[in-house]
Amino acid sequence: MSPMSVVTLARSEPRSGQITVIQPRRLPRVLGALATYVGMTLLAVMFLVPLLFEFIGSIKPNDRVLSEGNSWRAFIPTAITFVNYGDALARADLAHLFINSMIITSSIVVAGIVVNSLFGYALARMTFRGRGLLIGVVIALIIIPFQAIAVPLFFMMAKIEVLDTYQVQIVPFIASPFFTYLFYTFFLSIPKELEEAARVDGAGPLTIFWRVVVPLARPVYATVAILSFLFAWGELLWPVLVTRGPEVRPLPLGIAVFQTLPPVQWGDIMAFATVMTLPLLVVFLAFQDAFVRSVARTGIKG
Amino acid sequence: MISSPTKNLKTRVGQDSLVPWLFSLPAILMLLAFLVAPFVLAIVFSFTNLRLLSPIPLRFVGLQNYVRVFQDPIFYRALGNNLLFVVIVVPVQTALALALAVLVNQKLRGVRVFRTIYFAPVVTVMAVAATVWRLLYDPDAGFINGLLGAVSGGAVHPNWLRSTSTAFLAIIIMSIWQGVGFQMVILLAGLQDIPHDHYEAAIVDGASGWQQFRFVTIPQLRNQLLFVVTITTILAFRLFDQVYVMTSGGPLDSTQTLMLMLVDVGFGRQRIAQGSAIAVIFFLIVLSISVAQRRLIREETT
Incomplete structure (x- = not known):
């Protein structure tokens, strides 16, 4: 599809229901950006959880990796050790x-x-x-x-x-x-x-x-x-x-x-x-x- | 002006006809030895009784290997899983990748940080990701059930990798986590190539945000979307690393895949011929997907 035909396609859309408001709508825009940031941050947390879990787990005593694995403490270095690396x-x-x-x-x-x-x-x-x-x-x-x-x-x-x-x-x-x-x-x-x-x-x-x-x-x-x-x-x-x-x-x-x-x-x-x-x-x-x-x-x- | 040096260059190089071959020969020889030869052998072997070590003399057995594969219930379990992976991962991962690409394509402060985070799983080795997720999925010590338990008050407690009904779903979820950043980047490159005046024209015509997305973004991204869908479908049939690490095909073959079967038959049981038959079937699947993609792209350009 050529660029031209896309434009034509967009132009051919029915316009009847559209109300063109070009007035500045500051508040909604700020709220929109805020919602975007919240959404992006939630997604980022989902992407980071496994990596964070990996790094924190590597510097914790072995038994704590298991005992704290199913709670938020899995992401807190409750006790720091580098023994795992040596092992x-x-x-x-x-x-x-x-x-x-x-x-x-x-x-x-x-x-x-x-x-x-x-x-x-x-x-x-x-x-x-x-x-x-x-x-x-x-x-x-x-x-x-x-x-x-x-x-x-x-x-x-x-x-x-x-x-x-x-x-x-x-x-x-x-x-x-x-x-x-x-x-x-x-x-x-x-x-x-x-x-x-x-x-x-x-x-x-x-x-x-x-x-x-x-x-x-x-x-x-x-x-x-x-x-x-x-x-x-x-x-x-x-x-x-x-x-x-x-x-x-x-x-x-x-x-x-x-x-x-x-x-x-x-x-x-x-x-x-x-x-x-x-x-x-x-x-x-x-x-x-x-x-x-x-x-x-x-x-x-x- | 341009044509004369071109011609000059070509004739000059053409004269010492050994040079192009010196440049090409290392690659050609290695491609012949390690790609073309084993590919031809895969086809030839698939019609024989070849094993890795066998006292039985080599002979042609016709379609016997293929018949064996098609009579094996595990083959259908494996193929079914690969297809299930396609049916779930292709739409979900593509939609998610598109959403992420649109999110990080916005002109907002700090958006690059989010792009980095969403892409980070792609640079983690699949075997490592699978290892970490194995512990995340642990029914008792894992964070995922810890979270589900906290949210549902202990009502939801899946056995994930240990249950035949959830093991493959678990593999699908972690595969999306690992792979979606790859697609996001490809779609993001496509988004950034869309000329801005397309959107301006649409806005002038009063197109809403959704209409711009539907009638400008999607058509302009057609080739990238097609590529992403194709490559994900092909990767779905190659599914191996995460299954090998997380379940080895179990429990009770519920996470079998074509590639696990290939390794088990061709390597584990040393049946080179039957393994080759599976490889040929796998290749034909991949080939038909690629041909379909090229058709669709050609349709678009004519």
Whole structure:
């Protein structure tokens, strides 16, 4: 629907019942804003309750997490202790799991950015046989969800005996048709003149890419870095399939396993949860706009 | 002026025809190995008797795996739950996301803080959110029943995750909490793209607030709404992390989903072939949703 037809649609509305009052109506407006704030605050409380419960629970003695869990005291640090963090470190081997997740996630993010942006650049800017076909294939591949290939991929990885390694959790997630497509569309949108000028100056393709294109394309690099970090950091299905012992286990599977191990200490579990949540939340608060823009950008796909 | 450098650029790059392939090859090879190959194998395996470790020689068994899946009562329980998730979460979450987007799109002081709060659950890992909600849902020690008990004077006391009648509802509620911020951001981006003069024209014509929303906002947001509905529907069929952590499909299979079944059959029982059949069925569902979305979008643009 074109913008024009929307306006026409709005115009064609029957006006008979409408009374146009353009007089200043101060009081209702103030009341309206007040109601909005009250509504937004109530909603905000609903969104914050689980997170607050998690943080407060992590600094309370274990028995209090349970005994005070069903009252408002669940959100008051009635007794403060950091013993839970020590216990989670010791009992869940939290530091080790954290390092595992960092290795896996950062490898996927860094390698993925390089591989997918190079491919996206070739598709957007270079002429070669099969380019059109490749673009079509990349777009078609976006539809295949990872879950649809997880079982045969697990079989392949078992056959080449790479289960229980870092590689098996990294390499399959590097190349991504969706991220390639994001890079491709972004590169199409930046003007070619700068690249051409660099070429005239005698720069090679890699130099042009690194010196001219990458700096211009910072927003899409940030988007892909943020999204691939969020996806990789939270991945649970794949480690369920390909890791058995705790050696290369990442955090999401770690917390799933930890809460089933007796004795179940909810304070320790909340400390574990906080260690997984807080770094991400801090990074999010620091780069809020980039996060929000990145997620909004996934909507461009349609 | 623009065309000549373009042509120049293309011919220059076209001459060393190795360069585009050097840029593309890492991604192409990895996509072939970790996406195309397992996808083709999923289809091939689904017609065989393949198991992870089996002394029985490999052979083709026709549609036998599919027949087995379609005869399995758990498959219908799982599919029914995925569909129930679609039927409840898609409308509720979309409506809530739209309401939140409209709320935080207002020019009010401090509105950014609310946007941040509503979005915060999106950056918490699903496995962590599920862990925290498990305790919130505890019938005796959990805050949710504490609140319900206080409000209802102890009359309402659901067993949440421990009861077959409420377990899946509990998972649905926490999924909406975690996912609604994602949709809000996409819709918010759409709202901010609506030209302001559309509203001005509507106001001149005496359109009420609701009429502006109905005849300007909604039609202008059509593509974003379509995208959000599609992605949520697809995510509903991928439902895994929160169920794995909170109930593992129980009690009595009341929270079974296609993905839990896939992992149980393909990994737990090591029936690669039957797991592949479930994966193919899952893919066909996702494919038809995506095709429907593209049809609807094309309808709009022509």
